[in-house]
């Protein structure tokens with residue numbers, strides 16, 4: 001035993017242990033993995049295959065036959081599956097007509113087809129991939145921190161409670177009401193069109209979750225507004241209009257009514 | 269005098285004392301002389317036309333603001349000390365904020381009736397200033413600002429401006445992200461003042477913006493200084509209305525020397541009392557139904573955060589519009605920067621308001637009219653004034669649009685740049701177009717009045733004459749209507765007169781006099797009024813032939 005305990009401190013001992021360990025895991029992997037991998041590979045390549053077909057019908061005119069980009073659409077090499085899932089999943093892609101900004105519209109593909117398109121685009125070059133449910137689901141997140149982060153990073157474009165706002169030249173930051181957690185996550189990850197992106201290096205996964213939780217909390221489609229009618233949540237402009245029309249307007253109508261019911265009119 | 273009255277009353281009701289109210293009145297009369305005061309004032313007449321109740325809307329909403337404001341002061345802490353939120357509103361729990369914000373959250377979520385009172389307070393401020401705007405326009409368009417009411421016009425105007433600033437300071441108190449942005453905006457405007465800007469800003473904020481003082485300072489200004497001045501002005505305003513008596517619209521039996529309407533007591537008072545509750549009811553209903561300034565959605569103010577769609581309340585929207593429309597010019601010299609992009613709007617803000625405030629004085633100078641006026645003008649009979657007022661309102665509205673350019677852009681799917689350019693061009697063009705169009709409309713209406721007087725009113729009855737011609741039957745107006753349409757005085761333009769007087773001495777009119785004559789020509793010259801029909805014209809037309 002003494003011999004072993006001396007050798008244990010030998011400078012090369014660590015290397016020997018490492019080699020043993022590698023050999024063991026390598027052997028294990030060789031024993032179990034190949035079949036699974038082959039399976040995954042084949043379903044993956046099937047998806048890529050299908051995605052390529054869908055792509056050449058619906059997207060190639062603008063993005064080029066193999067995603068290299070054309071005059072009417074940017075290159076999709078390296079945008080990753082998250083970008084595709086967001087763009088097609090919110091109905092922005094396939095784009096219809098050129099304008100200041102491509103708006104979200106009715107979604108043209110089923111989720112299965114979107115996944116295939118995403119797989120194809122992801123195969124063109126590495127990029128951010130579609131987040132998993134564990135990444136984006138807001139359960140247990142810190143709502144207040146999310147609000148703070150949202151006001152620091154997003155409200156200058158999207159308004160403090162995510163009601164949207166105008167950007168230059170007809171571009172706009174859309175309302176975030178009713179956007180799904182997955183798409184919020186992907187938007188932050190990929191920075192669609194005029195939105196900056198917030199990769200995990202600048203905004204870690206946890207912060208993204210907090211923001212998603214905050215947006216869920218202030219979404220007036222889900223939680224009632226404390227003060228009554230929200231008037232679009234647009235702040236003083238809509239309040240001013242409402243005050244003039246329904247406040248002063250009603251009061252003037254009342255004044256007209258009072259003045260019309262006068263004793264003086266019936267004076268002899 | 270009261271006692272004699274009283275004695276006879278007693279005689280008719282031998283036993284028992286007079287009713288309590290009467291005894292109280294007697295008591296008061298003995299010491300304060302209320303009966304003679306009342307006799308002199310209670311029968312003051314108040315004409316009734318709905319537009320004369322706009323002032324009352326202002327008065328009552330001001331009262332509502334004071335009452336609800338007092339309630340809010342019981343719970344609001346005007347302090348910028350930092351605290352951590354631990355109230356019931358989840359999305360802010362654990363966030364650091366000023367005590368001002370924290371206490372406003374407390375009022376909104378925990379104080380009984382707090383949110384409703386906050387919303388009544390804010391909505392009535394919005395309605396109050398809107399009411400003043402319309403009231404002011406009523407006074408303007410009817411010429412009710414003319415002698416002897418110029419001073420009251422100025423009192424009123426001051427109330428309007430002070431109202432704007434009271435609103436602004438109040439809006440800043442909760443120290444939320446939206447109002448903080450507004451205060452920052454104001455700081456920017458102050459900083460742009462050449463030479464003294466920085467000193468002024470440091471003085472107001474007690475150092476670097478935002479510092480730790482501004483909420484406490486704004487609080488004093490908002491609840492003491494400005495409302496105090498306003499209450500004083502308001503009383504003076506009402507005393508003058510009382511003293512001058514009210515103007516009235518022209519009509520048979522109404523002259524410059526009388527007022528036709530209801531006596532203040534009891535009819536008018538009863539109505540006014542009822543009207544107060546109607547105003548309160550409407551504002552309370554609005555406040556119960558619609559949210560205003562939901563500060564929890566904006567979060568507490570931090571200078572490093574900002575939200576899009578950051579606008580002030582509507583009454584400051586004009587200032588916002590000026591800033592948003594103004595190109596960001598600046599001049600650099602000797603290491604100093606002149607921020608024209610902000611300073612010019614600051615100056616224009618004063619100019620836009622001053623133009624309206626000074627109009628009565630400009631008008632009386634141009635017309636040289638020194639007589640008293642107690643009959644309201646029908647707006648069409650003063651086309652230049654009416655056109656000017658309409659142009660001013662249009663100008664104001666253009667700036668309001670400028671202040672909401674982003675909301676206009678997103679809601680009408682326009683480019684914000686296009687909206688801003690529209691505002692820039694409209695700032696110069698729209699008032700001119702409105703002026704021309706309004707003047708023409710007024711002239712058209714004058715012509716129609718003249719037609720009506722001379723040819724009667726169209727009855728809609730078509731008659732066929734024996735030789736086949738169709739004519740519409742015109743019914744003559746009755747005397748009263750005829751009077752209403754022709755009672756107004758038409759000014760003659762102020763002529764410069766001969767360059768050389770009858771003795772051959774040259775009389776040189778100075779440039780000021782020449783300007784006055786030019787303006788007067790514009791106001792009352794041929795292009796600006798239709799000579800009203802004379803009795804002779806009327807007699808000639810109605811005397812027989814030629815009339816269909």
Ligand code: HEM
Pocket residue numbers: 319320321322323324326327328330400401403404407412413417420421422423424425426427428502505509513514515516
């Ligand atoms: C605190 C805000 C104000 C209150 C409470 C107030 C109240 C009143 C009231 C109750 C009257 C009599 C009824 C009427 O003509 O409507 C009146 C008349 C008048 N107001 Fe105001 N007012 C306010 C602001 C203003 C403003 C902003 C102006 C214009 C710059 C103005 C100018 C006048 C004038 C000239 C009269 C006399 C009108 C006449 O006799 O026909 N007031 N005000």
